[in-house]
Amino acid sequence: MSIETQQNTTANICNRVHPNCVVCSSTNSKGLHLEFVSTNNGGIIATFQCDEAFEGYPGVLHGGVISSILDGAMGQCMFARGQAAVTVEMTTRFRHPVVINQEATVSARIKRSSHPLYILEAEILQAGQVKATAKSKYFDQSRLIDVSEEIL
Numbered sequence: 001m002s003i004e005t006q007q008n009t010t011a012n013i014c015n016r017v018h019p020n021c022v023v024c025s026s027t028n029s030k031g032l033h034l035e036f037v038s039t040n041n042g043g044i045i046a047t048f049q050c051d052e053a054f055e056g057y058p059g060v061l062h063g064g065v066i067s068s069i070l071d072g073a074m075g076q077c078m079f080a081r082g083q084a085a086v087t088v089e090m091t092t093r094f095r096h097p098v099v100i101n102q103e104a105t106v107s108a109r110i111k112r113s114s115h116p117l118y119i120l121e122a123e124i125l126q127a128g129q130v131k132a133t134a135k136s137k138y139f140d141q142s143r144l145i146d147v148s149e150e151i152l
Contacts (some may be wrong), residue, residue, distance in 0.1 A: 001112040002106055016080075017084045017102075019107060020043035022068065023068055023069060023072030023073075024036060024072055024076065024098065029060065030121075031073075032048060032050065032054070032065075032069065034046040034048050034069065034072065034073075034106070034123055036073065036076040036080075037106070038080050041109065042077075042080070042081075042109065043077060043107055043108055043109035043110075044073060044076045044077045044080055044107065044108050044109075044111065045105060045106070045107040045108075046073065046076075046105070046106050046107075047103060047104070047105050048069070048099075048103070048104055048105075048106065049102060049103045049104065049115060050065065050100050050101075051100060051101055052100060052101075057081075057097075059097075059099060059100055059115065060097040060098065061097070061098040061099070061100055063092075063094060066092070066094065066098055066124065066131075066132050067090070067092045068135070069091075069106050069124065070106065070108075070122040070123075070124065070132060070133075070134035071122075071134070071136065072106065073085055073106045073108035073122045074087070074108045074120040074121075074122050074134070074136050075087070075090070075138070076108065076134060077109060077110055077120055077122075078118065078120070078138055078140075080120065083111070083140055083142055084140075084141050084142055085138035085139055085140050085141055086119060086138065086139055087136055087137070087138055088117075088136075088137045088138065088139045089136060089137040090134055090135070090136040090137075091134065091135050091136070092132060092133070092134045093132065093133045093134070093135065094131075094132050095130055095131055095132060096129055096130075096131045096132075097126060098126055098131045098132065099126065102126060102127070103126070104125065104131065105124070105125045105126075105130060106122060106123070106124050106125075107122065107125075108120055108121065108122035109122075111115065111135075114141060116139055116140035117137060117138070117139060117140075118137070118138045118139075118140070119135070119136070119137055119138075120135070120136050120137075120138060120141060121133070121134070121135050121136075122134045122136075123141050
């Protein structure tokens with residue numbers, strides 16, 4: 001599947017399955033508005049910069065927001081494959097603080113798949129340093145795509 005096709009597939013599924021997502025929806029007024037892009041290796045990537053509204057400790061991005069960004073990236077990775085999946089388990093490792101008001105990048109990739117279960121990994125980089133990593137198990141829920149078509 002070409003990158004352009006992956007982008008269209010991702011946007012289509014995302015808009016139908018969770019149109020008001022706090023991580024990736026452009027219409028959620030209180031959201032993060034991350035724009036994910038497919039990569040040549042089948043993964044996804046997004047650049048972001050969070051302000052004080054998402055702060056935990058002074059000058060530091062809240063750990064829950066970090067986890068949400070990592071989870072959102074892995075979900076987008078599944079969308080890029082044309083699949084809607086839900087997180088069933090996630091482990092996050094916080095290595096260094098993510099500084100607010102400074103650009104960071106999140107990336108995700110599928111590490112292993114055995115339908116209907118998928119193992120994904122994600123990381124956040126800032127200033128060339130790995131700030132946080134996550135490993136997750138996702139369960140294919142393609143019926144969510146069918147259900148969302150019925151609702152619309």
